[in-house]
Amino acid sequence: MALLPLLEVDNVSKRFGGIVALDAVSFTAEAGEIVGLIGPNGAGKTTAFNVITRLYTPDEGDVRFDGETLLDTPPSAVVRWGIARTFQNVELFRGMTVIDNVRVGAHARQGEQRPEDVLFYVSLHSVRHRPALELPYATQKRVELARALASGPQLLLLDEPAGGLSHEEVEQLGVFIRRMRDDFELTILLVEHHMGLVMSIANRVHVLDFGKKIAEGTPREVQANPSVIEAYLGTSV
Ligand SMILES: Nc1ncnc2c1ncn2[C@@H]1O[C@H](COP(=O)(O)OP(=O)(O)OP(=O)(O)O)[C@@H](O)[C@H]1O
Numbered sequence: 001m002a003l004l005p006l007l008e009v010d011n012v013s014k015r016f017g018g019i020v021a022l023d024a025v026s027f028t029a030e031a032g033e034i035v036g037l038i039g040p041n042g043a044g045k046t047t048a049f050n051v052i053t054r055l056y057t058p059d060e061g062d063v064r065f066d067g068e069t070l071l072d073t074p075p076s077a078v079v080r081w082g083i084a085r086t087f088q089n090v091e092l093f094r095g096m097t098v099i100d101n102v103r104v105g106a107h108a109r110q111g112e113q114r115p116e117d118v119l120f121y122v123s124l125h126s127v128r129h130r131p132a133l134e135l136p137y138a139t140q141k142r143v144e145l146a147r148a149l150a151s152g153p154q155l156l157l158l159d160e161p162a163g164g165l166s167h168e169e170v171e172q173l174g175v176f177i178r179r180m181r182d183d184f185e186l187t188i189l190l191v192e193h194h195m196g197l198v199m200s201i202a203n204r205v206h207v208l209d210f211g212k213k214i215a216e217g218t219p220r221e222v223q224a225n226p227s228v229i230e231a232y233l234g235t236s237v
């Protein structure tokens with residue numbers, strides 16, 4: 001019997017007035033995969049995350065997790081399914097310490113990780129009592145990651161985790177994402193503009209452009225795909 005993909009985005013469309021942010025987009029993520037979701041600015045990547053986490057309701061299509069639709073679930077309950085995310089623009093709780101931010105993640109779901117353990121894991125234990133928003137940007141991103149991990153997810157959505165990081169930090173991040181996937185048995189959906197990172201860690205990549213899926217394949221396949229090159233360069237090659 002064929003195993004169902006953990007996540008199925010099935011023919012999803014999402015419009016904002018005249019803008020078609022997602023146009024009949026389908027893609028899947030299999031358990032244990034790191035799946036890249038790439039595309040130029042405005043392609044619909046974050047909208048896809050917002051649909052999966054139920055912040056947006058699609059105009060058409062379905063999102064299934066473990067074979068069951070997520071569309072009957074309110075955004076506040078998505079975490080209980082085992083889905084966690086980080087945000088393109090870090091969204092930590094203002095005025096709260098690092099550990100209190102992570103505790104929010106841990107309380108969101110049964111079977112969660114202990115905040116102290118997660119903070120050790122992401123090497124933030126020594127700053128756990130500092131106000132999260134006083135820390136450098138790269139550290140804030142790690143706090144967000146810790147908060148997501150603390151809920152004990154099966155599926156982790158990362159929206160531009162390399163954004164604002166130095167070259168060296170991006171290299172470390174790549175190693176870290178793979179290690180997290182192995183240690184916590186995660187499936188990871190990775191939205192990222194840093195192609196070096198996507199190409200080095202993704203098992204498969206889906207490419208969006210102006211709300212449409214234009215390509216899918218291994219990193220090597222999509223890199224060589226003329227439609228993908230054209231979408232990024234805006235010219236034919
Ligand atoms: N809440 C919203 N209201 C109106 N338009 C929106 C909304 N969210 C997204 N859009 C529009 O939908 C399109 C896709 O946006 P989205 O943020 O998903 O792109 P993206 O691929 O994440 O881009 P980037 O790489 O710049 O983050 C854009 O044209 C954007 O302006």
Ligand SMILES: [Mg+2]
Pocket residue numbers: 045046047088
């Ligand atoms: Mg985005």
